[in-house]
Amino acid sequence: MEIEKLTSQDSETKRDTIKHVEKTIELIEYLSLEVSDIGVREASRILDVSKSTMQRILNSLLEKQIVSFNEKTQNYSLDFGVLRLALPFFDKNILKTVSEKFLEELRDEVGETVGLHIHLNDKQIVVHQFESKNELRWSIPVGKSYPMNVGASGKALLAFMDAETFERAKQHFSIETQFSQIGETLIRELEYVREVGFSITREEISVGVMGIAVPIFQNNQVAASLSIYGPVARLGLLNIEELVDRLKEKSQLISEKLS
Template sequence: MPLEKENGGQGIRTVQRALDILACFDEKQPQLNLTQISEKIGLAKSTTTRLLATLEQNGYVEKDLSTLKYKLGKQIYYLGHIAGKSIELKTIAKPIMEKLRDETKETINLHTLEGIYRVCIEQALGLNTISHSIKIGVKHPLWAGAGGKALLAFQNEEFIQMVLETAVNPRPQLMDELEEIKTVYFCSSIDEEEIGSSAVSAPIFDINGVVKASLSISGPTSRFSQENITNYQKIVKDAAFLISSKMGYVHQEKVL
């Protein structure tokens, strides 16, 4: 084997091993010692130590001198931040919205938070003769309609109270509903914002776990039977989580 190819192969193995080290860390094990890392990647401690030293020098891992444990370094956070900013929500959501539209035949809307309102920034119009549509860029309340409630539920208490102060005849059970949304990750609305139209919605999380967007299935109330609503709740939640994962979000199931 030519020396150049041999060195190239060795370089690839070194890069892969370094990536394997970085992949050892997760939310359950944010800090690991040398033994744990070497066992996870199946390498001798001597080799693992050399790789860790290089990663540490470049800011990809940090070593706690009091515990001798390693954790991911600031350079990883910086790269993650850059990657997160480069991800375009509409670009990611569009094909998923179109697939959801084709499956349900109803209109699919993508809402984002704008001040104390929500704004539709993307829409896949329904395929039925009679479909529900809203104008792109127009402000809608957060306290009424599934798309608004899916956003509002995940905001802080001070923000929620500020929004409710602007509400016109808010539903008495709204606060209880917002609490439930944070557990089930979906919600619905029947003739709530507009008589004759209904919707089912789910929150979209960004890489930091923050909700600033929601995904909705909307259409005439006459087609939103309880059976359809139950089905839509599941598929809109799955679609919203898929968008969230492509935005860099890692969902952690809640332990009840």
């Protein structure tokens, strides 16, 4: 049998490829654990590679939507493509395993779409969902991210975050519009959410859509939010107090199993 021999050039190319992969993983880890965003110069300095190499790494990640680029700050941050990589693991994750039964039960009880949202990279992301069986319904693509200050699910997370995490999330807030708040207006709304234990919003993520959400806790830390969302024309006619009670009942059951 003929054995293929590697030339010195082949060996060098292989080493460069391995180093490139290692630095890519280090960059993703750094963005996940240490900072929320980073520029090319700082990333190349911290990871000890040339700016050209770092730019190639970032360009590759940008193309795959693993990172996103902020034109204003000229910095890169993790994007929802990371979640696509994590979703196969999430299928076996305790949060999904514990909550799935309760999400489906809630969907069947209220007749509207029910979703599970988490906080990732300073944004809210839907990681699991049971769609309404109604012909007219609203749902969010699993893995899609939104600013934390938009919609009931994000505010149910924000209201119970620790101060440091909240400050980081602020950097990615949506600008203030008639449908989203920042500053003191948002602070007052979040204080109310903490007081009553739920968030309710109308037409913040999409026109004609209403959402109601409550937090889910794990070891006294907010781990996710449980949401009901659907057309304002239908959801707004239901008994909101009863919907909130059902949400809180399911979230309490999930929280108990997580803890």
